Amino acid sequence: MGTLARSLTTALVALSLAGAAGARDRAEVTPPRPTGPQEVEILAVVADQGTQQPVVLLEGKRDKRQVHIAIGVTEAMAIAVPLHGVTPPRPLTHDLVLSVLGRVKVTLSRVVITDLRDDVYYATLHLAGAGGEMVLDSRPSDAMALAIRAKVPVLVEDRVFEKAGAVRAPRRPQI
Numbered sequence: 001m002g003t004l005a006r007s008l009t010t011a012l013v014a015l016s017l018a019g020a021a022g023a024r025d026r027a028e029v030t031p032p033r034p035t036g037p038q039e040v041e042i043l044a045v046v047a048d049q050g051t052q053q054p055v056v057l058l059e060g061k062r063d064k065r066q067v068h069i070a071i072g073v074t075e076a077m078a079i080a081v082p083l084h085g086v087t088p089p090r091p092l093t094h095d096l097v098l099s100v101l102g103r104v105k106v107t108l109s110r111v112v113i114t115d116l117r118d119d120v121y122y123a124t125l126h127l128a129g130a131g132g133e134m135v136l137d138s139r140p141s142d143a144m145a146l147a148i149r150a151k152v153p154v155l156v157e158d159r160v161f162e163k164a165g166a167v168r169a170p171r172r173p174q175i
Helices: 003-028 073-083 093-103 140-150 158-164
Strands: 038-047 054-060 065-070 107-117 120-129 132-138 154-156
Touching: 038 073, 054 073, 054 154, 065 158, 073 093, 073 140, 093 107, 093 140, 107 140, 107 158, 120 140, 132 140, 140 154, 154 158
Parallel strands: 107 154
Antiparallel strands: 038 054, 038 154, 054 065, 107 120, 120 132
């Protein structure tokens, strides 16, 4: 092998090793954690074992953190009915609200649980119509009841997970 070929080979090996070391160094760097609201799945409405108060269980689709929001009995029914695919014989209040929105050509695009202050959760409804987007204040229970019926995403702001002391769901065993 000539001097030029040896030099090229040495240079290529050095670049290859440097690239591998660089990749190794990059792999050790933790990528930035996504921030902002994340979509959640409404897992269930259950009774708290201690107080017997209804609680809605939410789990982040991005990082599996969970938030449990205590709600009233009426609100629990408003969420549980469509969550279980039950259609009542007459429209309930949330069904009526969606019917009215449809008649005036406004759609619910998403709901966001925005904050937790003094043990009170806050949410917004994001509506779209001919006049553009409109954001309305809402109780989270009403927002979730509407979102399930309209089949739109429920999102939770990161600060809500943090303030609520959200926990990661335990890993489910693979069967």
